[in-house]
Amino acid sequence: MYNEKKLHPITLVTTAYSRLVSFIWPIIFFAFSSSRLDGFGLILTVLSITIFGLVYLADVLRFVRTTYWIEGNRFVVKSGLFVQNEKDVQITRIQSIDYSEDIVHRFFNATKLEIKTPGKGIVLDALSKENALQLANQLHFLKETFLVSERKSTTEPQIDRHSGFSLQKAGVTRTVYTMSLVDILKMNVMGGSVVKGFIVLVGAVNIFGELIPDALFNQAGTLVSQTAIVSILVLSIGVFLLLFFIGSLLSIIKNFEYKVDVTNNYLTIEKGLLEVKSQTIAVANIQSVWEKQNWVQKLAGYTTFSVGITSDENVADKKDTSEATEKGEIILLPLVKTKQLAVLRAEIVPQFICQPAQPVVPLRSWRRFIQVPLLIW
Incomplete structure (x- = not known):
């Protein structure tokens, strides 16, 4: 068992920033409307500021009572305001370790870590980049050790900071898709x-x-x-x-700088200017693929390609910054030429064999969709 550790004190700053963003518009609205509301707007403004202070005080207490550690094949986080709850994930079931950095994280050289499994995930709001890299290395190393016990590896795999906290490796990772400003x-x-x-x-x-x-x-x-x-x-x-x-x-x-990298059986999406995000997708968990075109894209010869992943729980956690929708759909290639999609799809998801549709209208459809509607009209 590893010693219990606490979140970085920068968590208090990032939490205050996120709370302020959610409270700032009501405060501004009530402040400017105070003259029209006969002084009642001032009361609402003070009430909003008071609620903000109480909520932030609860966040501070929650930060003080939050710890995390590694115990065997479990990564555990204990948190709670009045009653502490333990949330853990099995290290061998970890699919990806992603990160996101908003303006406050980047200013204080911190990062937000997301440990994801098929069922539930754990979000650590703020860690120093050094501690985040160390934790990611430990989890990746322990997963490899537990899954392949016969391999006696004594050196921890090093992860490049520029490549995020995914399973990318020098000489193995290749970039298959990028988006320019154009x-x-x-x-x-x-x-x-x-x-x-x-x-x-x-x-x-x-x-x-x-x-x-x-x-x-x-x-x-x-x-x-x-x-x-x-x-x-x-x-x-x-x-x-x-x-x-x-x-x-x-x-x-x-x-900004949107790109998709392929490393063995994993896909990594990296993007963002003010808030940098990295999301890793296990190819084995992709259950479906979508190609969507509106009429403008069809005329210009472009399309959008998405993938569907498996998940045992709905994407309802507000702390989750992944791009997955409630249906598990992730837009992988936001804009790609239709002629190039077949090659990229075969390289990214080779397990899906997609044959082009034949634009042939069956003869029986003429009676159903043309003759009968005309007679009714």
Whole structure:
């Protein structure tokens, strides 16, 4: 049994940052609405700040009472506010050890570690990079030792920091897919980011519309009625370009230096500018593959490729930063040329043999889908 260890004190800073992000908008809203709510907004602002303080105090107590250690074939985490609970995973069932680093983690040279198994996973919010690498090395080494007991290895496998905490190895890992900035912009154009940005803009106007003076709306209506059609068209194009710029900027921040690496029987996705993420997928756990195309992608000759993984529990943990949806679907290749997909699919998931569909319409379908609807019409 290894000695019990505690989380890095930077956990208090990262927790405060995440809590502040969730509380900042209600506080700002109530603060700006205090004049309209006859002083009641000030009470709501103070109440929100008080709730934030109490919740953060609970996070501090939870941090003080959280420890983790390795015991035999188990990695155990004990935590709890008033009643401490133990959560453990079997080391031999660990599928991947992933990491993510937001702005606060990177500023303090820390990382967030996620230990994942087919059933449940464990998230350690903040560890120093040195301790995280040491823990990842220990878990990988113990897993190899337990699974292959006849191999008498005395040296721990070293993991490159740039490659994250996955099972990547120098000379074995190969990059099969990357996304440049141009590819990210193409993905935004074909994925409808402008429409999504417009929806967000309309929603923001509806939410914060009460904060905008009515005189401003009246002046805007008068200006539109007195403006030529050409000016309105130019204004619409300007709004369109602004939304596209905002959507593209957010997408670049999220998918910066996106790449997919293959190491033996594992796939690793790495991406991110402000928040760097690494996610490892065991090829043996991939149960299904998807190819999705909208009409814009089809016209341009592009497609999106996703994989489905097995999991014994739903992806409902808010601390889980993986890209898996509730159905276990992970977008592996966000934008790839249709002609290149067959080669990449054979290299990434060789166990799936996908034959191209034959675009042949059966003769019996003419009566069902053409003749009968025409008669009914």
